[in-house]
Amino acid sequence: MQGIRPDLTLPDRPATRRPTDLSGTLDTKAPTHLTYLCLSRRHVTDNDVNLVERARVRLRHRHRPLRGIARPAALAAAALLVITVPGPAGAAQAAPPRKPPGATEFHSSFESGDPQPDWSDSVDTGPDGKPRAFGVTPQTAPAAPGMNTGTDTGPGDSPTAKAHAGFSGTHALRYSGTHTADGHGYSYNKIFDVNVPVTGTTSLSYKLFPEMAKSDPDYPATHAAVDLAFTDGTYLSELSAVDQHGAPLSPAGQGASKTVYANQWNNRESRIGAVAAGKTVDRILVAYDAPRAPRTAPAFRGWVDDIVLGPKAPEKPLAHLSDYAVTTRGTLSSGSFSRGNTFPATAVPNGFNFWTPVTNAGSADWLYEYARKNNADNLPTLQAFSASHEPSPWMGDRQTFQVMPSAAAGTPDASRTGRALPFHHANETAKPHYYGVTFDNGLKTEITPTDHAALMRFTFPGDQASLIFDNVNDKGGLSLDTERGIVTGFSDVRSGLSVGATRLFVYGVFDAPVTGGGKLPNGGCGVSRSSGAGACTGGKDVTGYLRFRPGADRTVTMRIATSLISVDQAKANLTREIPADATFNGIRDRAQSQWDDLLGRIEVQGASRDQLTTLYSNLYRLYLYPNSGFEKVGSRSRYASPFSPQTGQDTPTRTGSKIVDGEVYVNNGFWDTYRTTWPAYALLTPKRAGKMVDGFVQQYKDGGWISRWSSPGYADLMTGTSSDVAFADAYAKGVNFDAEAAYAAAVKNATVAPPNPGVGRKGMNTAPFLGYTSTDTREGMSWALEGYLNDFGIARMGKALYEKTKKPRYKEESAYFLGRAQNYVKLFDDKVGFFQGKDARGDWRLPPGTFDPRVWGNDYTETNAWTFAFTAPQDTRGLANLYGGRPGLAKKLDAYFSTPETASKEFAGSYGEVIHEMTEARDTRMGMYGHSNQPSHHIAYVYDAAGQPYKTQEKVREAMSRLYLGSEIGQGYPGDEDNGEMSAWYVFSSLGFYPLVMGQGEYAVGSPLFTKATVHLENGRDLTIRAPRNNARNVYVQSLRVNGKAWHSTAVPHRLLARGGTLDFTMGDRPSAWGSAADAAPTSITKDDKVPTPPADLTSPTAGPLFDNTSDTSAEPTGAPVDLPRPARVASYTLTSSDRATAPAGWTLEGSRDGERWTRLDHREGESFAWDRQTRVFAVGRPGSYEHYRLVPDGKGTLAEVELLGAP
Template identity: 45%
Template sequence: MTAAVLAASSVTVIPAPAAAAGDFSSGFEAGDAQPTWTNTAERGAGAGGYCCGLTSMESGVRAEAAHTGSAALMYSGAGATSYNRVFDVDIPVGAASTLSYWVFPQSGGNLDVAVDLAFTDGTYLRDSGAVDQHGVGTGPREQGSGGVLSFDTWNYVTSAIGAKVAGKTIDRILIGYDNPDGTARFRGYFDDIRISAGTAGGLSDLVDTRRGSNSDFAYSRGNTFPAAAVPHGFNFWTPVTNGNHDGWLYQYQDTTVQGFAVSHQPSPWLGDYGQLQVMPMNGGVRTSPDTRRSSFSHAAEIARPHYYRTRLDTYGITAELAPTDHAGVMRFTFPAASSSTSAPTILFDTVDSAGGEIGVDAAARTISGYADHRGQKLYFSATVDAGIAASGAVTGEGATSWIRVATPVSRQVTLRIGTSWISVAQAAANRDQEVGAKSLDTVRDEAAAQWDAVLGKVRVEGASADQLVTFYSNLYRAFMYPNNRAEIVGGVRRYRSPYDGLLHDGQMYVNNGFWDTARAEWPLLALLEPGRTGEMLDGFVNAYKTVGWTPSWSGPWNRAVMPGTNQDLAFADAYVKGVRNFDYRAAYASMVRNATVYSPAVDGRPGLDVSTFKGYLPSDVRGDSASWTLEDATSDFGIAQLAEALGYPEDAAYFRNRALNYANLFSPSVGFFRGRRGDGAWRTSDADFRPNLWGCEFVEGAAWHYATPAPQDPQGMANLYGGRAGLAAKLDAMFAAPRDYLPGCYSDPIHEMREVYASDMGQFAHANEQTHHMLYMYNYAGVPAKTQDRVRRVLTTLYDSGAGTGNGYFGDEDNGEMSAWYVFSALGFYPARMGSTDYAIGAPLHPKATLTLENGRTFTVTAPGVSDVNRYIQRATLNGAPYPKNYLTHADLTKGGTLDLVMGPDPSGWGTGAADVPGSITTGTAPPRQLVDRATGAPPALVDDTSMTKWVTEGATATITCRLAAPVAVRQYTLTSADDLPGGDPRSWVLQGSADGVTWTTVDARTDVDFADRRQTRAFGVAGGETYAWVRLQVTANHGAGQLQLAELQLLG
């Protein structure tokens, strides 16, 4: 898409659909809607008061606990059932209407609580069949037994109520407690109750799911496929143009369709798993993809998040798909019978490399079985609404069966397919629960309502029709991943873990490459759907609870194909932005394990046996050493942020110091970050260094693409380049550099090289995620106008609607990350410093955008007259007050309000002040200063910078003395457990310092310390700050073995 097409002066401006009537929200704060009734039961049976002579369930506003603000609606009582009136309202329900709220049940009671709605026709939501985001009924009994609520935490509940009760009018909002056999006391709180009308115009119809599918192995324009799904759904339903290839399922450039699949593909580079294909045909059975294929036309396609349709020209068949979470509906309209269209047939197939079984029960009109694909068994159960006249099976081509149907007069045949990772019976249960006898049209409309609800969280105005397609298609991709793995089994949420293959209670999410998504995708989810975000993060924490590690690249098990444990950043970023409904302490434990425990397998971080002590991963230990070092430093910042928030100051200080490890790879002689060997020498000589040489110490990039690798410490990076002006000059040089590349250690060009070259922005490589924060570093350098200019250039030249081309991106879309960058940047701000609450301000693409947040508040960005010409901010106001800073905070957004920007054709001085930039680890003008290891004179095995060796002594006690090279104040010290014999780990000790080696002063003492893992590094702080020439560790007890042993000792000062 060209600048001319995007210019506001050359297009018809189409505003986003306006909100329909029917919005309501209350957080029970001053200024919010307040309850009409207090302690007023509408219906009850056997419910009494909590205490103190009360005779019924209480319900009233209290300033005791709150999800947001300081007040919430308290409920309490004892006994069985009570539905209390809260609000008297008059709210029409539309097809896209949603209900959401937060509930905090206190332990000691029961979980059978929910918000209920009474309609003017005398019916109630609890009896409507409406379900929440987990597929659990919205009534109190269903919520209590559904396995989705927890005690003593805020639980988020949302339901697309329009799918069940559209056309009704809400008369009263109730809260219900319903436990017919209950006698116990109960108490808790509700907060942030919201009823949203959704969108009147169907934002889901603006989405083109084919964007990015014009891709292949050699060149990526997104590497997407047209998935029909529900947000974060269990399955994707997609046409397939490559029926025997589980990488590139659908390629826009292909001219034939070979099937319609249920897919779970996280990336074409990892391949699909658990795939099943269906293909209608007539005129005889054709089983192989090449023989059964049919020509089709993109002009006959409809590709929406909730619906796909095309015409199979070879057969004259119209094929349609519509999704639910665990099921889907396919409808095939066959042509009128003739000799060439006789014998309507539906084939069920897997890729040839997959195993499985497919059986047909003609009498019951069911087809069921499983596809065993990449070690994942997808069970399915399908019903067909036409008689099965004949059936058969084929051997030698994976699992393949077919049915011949007796088509009705309408010539339409409908398949209703349920899926499960658990069993065929569960697949049938999922189908019956989510589809039942619904038509494809009904399923399509219900899925559209779900998409309209999430897409409606952001409304842009003043965009062209093409820009609206681009924006909302990107937002669709952001809500597509990660994916639900759990199912409702007998009313309880369960999942089959891809890590151990067993069934577990609870939730699991899969399909996410955190190297990509931690940068923008997870921050966008935390902003727009914090409730679902917490649930999804908890789904990844459950992997840690099962196998001891969280995945860095889930697909669905840990693929670990990219550097870094960036899930650490996603956990921290969500927590500091207020997401609490996940087991953040278990998440924190997993983060610390990633960063401190040696792992010989794909889990955790490679090379910790060395990098922990050297402060970098040597290039002679691992090839992609620089990428790992730089990513680990950023993740360590995330650990420090969460440690501080959770009250672990020693960990916070230790990991914040490690977050400066990036500086160990800065080479002043060449002015770039680069790899270095274990002996400290650079991997290449200065003469041989080439900043455009890809690979070697860098993953999918060159030194240019890692020129600003530490968004956690932008001031420190600037100081390495000589100051903020030097940082800006480095960024300028990147754009001015020739765009040529050297394949380097890749030998042959990879697709990212071609995409960077084609983007024609010098050495800036937006096609890959490690650069996604780079343009916003201009803000930190004090020249935000360059951020505004270059971000707009990327938005308008490297993204498009894909209309008629199947394009959309330069580079892989990557689980929503490339799309989330666009959404943030088009809104005018971006989370450049992951793990913090800062958003660097760029400049919005459109004149107005409004975010509707889960707390019921809105945040609006206005930029009247913004265009390719008027691209620079002249001045800004936040909620009417002058705003000189070039960043926002998360609190600025969640409090609600308006950022008004005045735009102009020339750069201005706005945001350029020394105090106008966001935070940084380093302050002042000096290069980053790390605490470094000062331990000398100790037994060699303790100071050899590797945990592969160990120091051993007989007995349970010992004294280790270090004579330092020079007097120093030790601020922290670390001990690393050995490779075996946990009983030999130190348990209690004192650390002492001395000026002369004779008189000693205790500076720290510890008792009953555990090392949970082998080769685990633990850090301890030292108070006081006195300088000593001698330091000794006196171990006074171990864990019971006859020997005492340690792998490494560090004294950091």
């Protein structure tokens, strides 16, 4: 015999299988032929095994009770029964009739009661009789080619998933092996023996968890997939099947796509009927297939769960765009790895409150975790539904109030674990305007919001109905009026970063009679029947319950409102927004209409369902923030100020905070949002943008500053006063707001040494005079580079205000700030080829021998020198010149995108440990490009400035196609989704342009995602972006026409887009020369090929306290001369006040060539300084070249610093 393998050992059948009685499975009326073939264990060939398996499959799945029959493995040296049931007597025995069809679907989560694997550690045999494995060996016995496969308790560790569990349930199928070949290695293991016919609607789905092996950059375990073997000898992996994202559904294709995250569950779906209709699935396989051996760790391991094979109806368009949005997107996250770090906030756009389900009612940061904190059965549980005002889990929540339904009899268990109810995500609906969940016990909760209020409907499974009230901690109060059915209370819950947070008040009423209730002793812990410490409630002051007699429909509806002013104001807010006759459906429809209006600003064609979910979920996140902080008090808008000192004492019913007229907005981290969200507001909803800008300018009018991180007040966090450039950009784009007040706030940020660290810019005692923020300030270089970008915005806004008002001060300041915007060159160390910090003496932080651009922290906020190598988008031509010109900039970008981020402790730098941003950047898998964090978001578009826009197109499309996946299982982002910024990047990029040069009023061209997108502008016009040949391969722009005319620049002015019109892209699958000409780059300050030489102070720091580069010292200007080393032309000068009240009001600047004869160059009178330690600039009226200068005051006064600015 050919091909005999005397050493072959067939896998054993699971011992739990028992023989099944066949008597009820055969048609005893038909002649039955029983044939058996005795196979010696010594004489089994691969072909024999294949025949045996095929026969057994047909027997087993056409007669389902035969599932327990012993497999060939158990009969290795015994006999195989081959049963055939011929047709009517006399029919030809050579042509048996067709067998009944198999089951139309299959599902296993590897749990008790689910189909269990028919094989373990068993390599499939191909039609050629050969095992489908090569270059892979198992990690455990048997010692044969191929990998191990078998059921266990799932991955032991994950930053986002529950440990020792499957995606669902407590078990999963493990695959593991060692890639021993230098090159191609594979193992296709058979798992289930099935008989499922494939129709046009058949779909395959499963969950995959590849484990990261020693940070191997090849991500070996991601080269895995579920495969299907068909009865005709073909395999799904050979049929060009693709998953829901368009990636090939084969182990090699999945690995190459880089769409599979390691150490996390990944969802995969494929409508296999498109390629396999008419076939019959014979075996379900799990396969590993990689083109080369892993670089650092040849072993690989992963898990598969929730395999579903069966019909799936075609997806139909949804009735509302808001229905595409999923608010749980981004919640499969943690502080160790972010896939968004969001929570499912139900709210109206930019609303006063959020309303959210809570998986950990004792947490003021991660409110809702999709799976990581599941219970012992691996089910999520909710402990409360809460009012929230959380801007980010890193900032923490504040002003919370919790409610939780209970169907228990008697006094409900109010402890967090005792009242927690499990549910399945399939029974959860999480939309912007509505949240609903049906718990496993049948109890249902629904929420729909208004601005300051919400309507909650609880449907109980029986007559027992209670609501438990609680809070994160005991910092609050609760009052229960059982006679009138009213709940009131207050909340002082706040995080350490909730700077300025004031007291919140609540008022709630019900539609069902209250039959009892009250406060709970010991905060409910005394009646807990579930667990001890840690399971308790917020505390005795905040915990209580009400019992109800539900109506015939077993519902209890609560109308609840909040206020930051008083309980009475909360009641007024409720009456105004949800009157007694309001219905749940009516409030829900009104909220949905508000979201539909905003989400409907963009409509697209050529999008998959997943892309629609991504787009509209991103628009939801964009307009979830910032948030109104004001209330309607009578006919006026008023707010309790988080920016000014309190004027009284808080009481249980009224705030002691200062009540201010006006409309204020809060909850925004401008370091994140300036890059994309504010430009998006300006394009899509300029009127709303203007209102929100004014809301932050109100912070300045009230408290003297605009928050860097408003939560709600002046949190000391992040680098840069980025509202400066955000609002300057809005003004450049025609947004209407109090521009002069916004400009004044920006100038204050840029010129005043702030009185406390929570406001303004850091290092301002020396930075304006050195031209950079020194290493004396933590992350000083980051402060400096962000400052230059903001200075550019101020310069642009000052120029526009001068053109409008003709006030000379705006012109002077515009020129001054434009010069400062080029000071980035002062922090470029050409010896190392990167930006780095230096001290006040001008010494670099590190010498070339020890500098390593891969090291995180120190100078670089949440990143390293690689990402900060391109942080000068306001002057990309000047930046290119630092690298030797446009080709040098392109080469630097290429190195950036090809140098891998390792996320190793070796490069943790000042952080000491690997931080989540490092791991997320590594798993972006685009070199050092960490799309997971905001500082990188503009970098792909810098290729436009480098003369290689095709690489912008390539990188942007890769990011959109790979990094926004997993919406259906709580993922959706590659990192923190901060107040809409990560979302707005996608929105802009999907349209084909991006706000690269903030403050300039233009967009850099990228690569549109859809075949057609229509932006319905607020002025009633449409902007239409057409790319009819667009698809996953045709990502390169071949040509662009704007309003029908050929367009060769990679920048498009906002004014053109804002008037409506068309962008017509011709797309192709190969790079083109479009946009590569020298004059096609985005706008830049620098216009030539020289490194910028911005104005510098010509005085010496040794000339005295007025010239010592710090505002920490002061002196009276006496008119004494200042001698320069050589004659120089001073174009402008700055004066810095010490105490504004003692600053001079008039003076004369004079110049001399010999120190004897003096010429008046500039005279001022009636001047003033608005703030202490403020730097003001003055243009020299009649400049000339002089070696000696003096400032002669008109009277007595004190200054902190004087600068004479000219060419260095």
